[in-house]
Amino acid sequence: MSHISFYPGPSRVYSNTTEFIYEAYASGILFANHRSETFMNLMAKAKKVLHEKLKIPSNYEVAFVSSATECWEIISQSLVKETITIAYNGAFGRKWAGYASGISPNTHEVEFGIEEELPVDKIVDHPSEVVGIVHNETSNGSYISDQSMKDLRTKVGSETIIAVDATSSMAGIKLDWDLADFWFASVQKCFGLPAGMAVVIISPRAVEKAYAIGNHKPYNSLMRIVENSKKNQTHYTPNILNIYLMYRTQIMSKGIDHQHSKTLRRLANWTALIDQLHDINWLIKHEALRSPTVLTLRVKNSEELKKIAFEKGLILGNGYGDWKESTIRIANFPALKGKEIEKLAKFLKRYHF
Numbered sequence: 432m433s434h435i436s437f438y439p440g441p442s443r444v445y446s447n448t449t450e451f452i453y454e455a456y457a458s459g460i461l462f463a464n465h466r467s468e469t470f471m472n473l474m475a476k477a478k479k480v481l482h483e484k485l486k487i488p489s490n491y492e493v494a495f496v497s498s499a500t501e502c503w504e505i506i507s508q509s510l511v512k513e514t515i516t517i518a519y520n521g522a523f524g525r526k527w528a529g530y531a532s533g534i535s536p537n538t539h540e541v542e543f544g545i546e547e548e549l550p551v552d553k554i555v556d557h558p559s560e561v562v563g564i565v566h567n568e569t570s571n572g573s574y575i576s577d578q579s580m581k582d583l584r585t586k587v588g589s590e591t592i593i594a595v596d597a598t599s600s601m602a603g604i605k606l607d608w609d610l611a612d613f614w615f616a617s618v619q620k621c622f623g624l625p626a627g628m629a630v631v632i633i634s635p636r637a638v639e640k641a642y643a644i645g646n647h648k649p650y651n652s653l654m655r656i657v658e659n660s661k662k663n664q665t666h667y668t669p670n671i672l673n674i675y676l677m678y679r680t681q682i683m684s685k686g687i688d689h690q691h692s693k694t695l696r697r698l699a700n701w702t703a704l705i706d707q708l709h710d711i712n713w714l715i716k717h718e719a720l721r722s723p724t725v726l727t728l729r730v731k732n733s734e735e736l737k738k739i740a741f742e743k744g745l746i747l748g749n750g751y752g753d754w755k756e757s758t759i760r761i762a763n764f765p766a767l768k769g770k771e772i773e774k775l776a777k778f779l780k781r782y783h784f
């Protein structure tokens with residue numbers, strides 16, 4: 432491989448991917464019709480392995496769509512009759528709110544600061560059918576604490592659907608599935624797969640809500656997604672190769688408890704290093720609100736640092752939006768190898784001690 436990418440998506444893809452791509456080709460699955468037995472077998476196995484490895488409750492449905500961006504629209508089209516609240520503190524959440532208000536005029540936005548906990552009371556003050564949050568804001572490396580996730584579930588009404596964009600945390604950090612109803616993630620972040628697919632995890636309550644609303648018009652109506660997924664099919668010709676790669680990489684995975692501790696162990700090492708370095712600091716001071724999977728660091732001269740890193744075979748992530756110039760981002764995703772991380776750590780030490 433030419434360069435090691437620490438970009439927080441698309442990021443490093445698991446190194447056995449080439450082998451699995453070859454295997455997929457040889458098995459004939461790539462030209463199987465998506466209503467055939469061959470495909471349905473793969474779909475059943477992929478859903479089963481995700482349930483097992485990510486410890487998803489058996490009554491939650493798993494489905495595949497094209498992207499997290501698509502999910503933002505699915506939510507407003509299928510789960511919202513009148514009101515949705517999106518709470519955000521960064522660029523991905525803001526984009527989500529933008530698309531949501533294009534569909535539901537009653538989209539309520541709650542903006543909060545990167546050093547603040549999720550403003551649960553403010554969210555709850557404005558009753559909504561759906562509350563949408565970004566678990567791990569990839570643009571600025573902020574994170575919703577476990578306590579806020581619990582508070583939100585306790586304080587919103589039992590009728591309210593909680594939707595969580597977990598694109599850059601799912602499969603890297605353990606999620607408490609009971610705390611929300613519609614979880615989604617694109618696969619080019621912690622899943623370590625090529626871009627072009629997203630995983631959706633849906634509670635029985637969200638399925639009920641979709642049926643109560645009954646919007647069949649969009650091609651990606653949640654009812655249609657769930658009906659097909661229950662039959663081990665998809666509502667359109669899917670990314671079969673990526674479903675295959677998902678199945679194979681998850682079979683190899685040691686499971687979410689292992690990935691979770693690996694992520695936290697690596698984060699602790701990064702924290703110990705960064706705290707020693709000069710001219711390189713966390714964007715987010717409040718440690719509990721710092722993302723474990725997307726390190727966002729204030730640096731002087733980010734352009735130069737990225738350029739020198741690139742010459743050493745390392746790709747650092749650009750800052751995003753308001754922090755484009757002043758920060759760099761470093762993925763702490765499971766597919767990165769220990770020795771690759773060591774190489775970057777050594778590089779940063781050399782330039783910042």
Ligand SMILES: *Cc1c(COP(=O)(O)O)cnc(C)c1O
Nearest residue numbers: 498499500523569596598599617
């Ligand atoms: C990467 C990312 C997205 C967008 O993913 P797409 O695959 O481009 O749709 C959405 N939300 C978050 C939090 C992300 O990190």
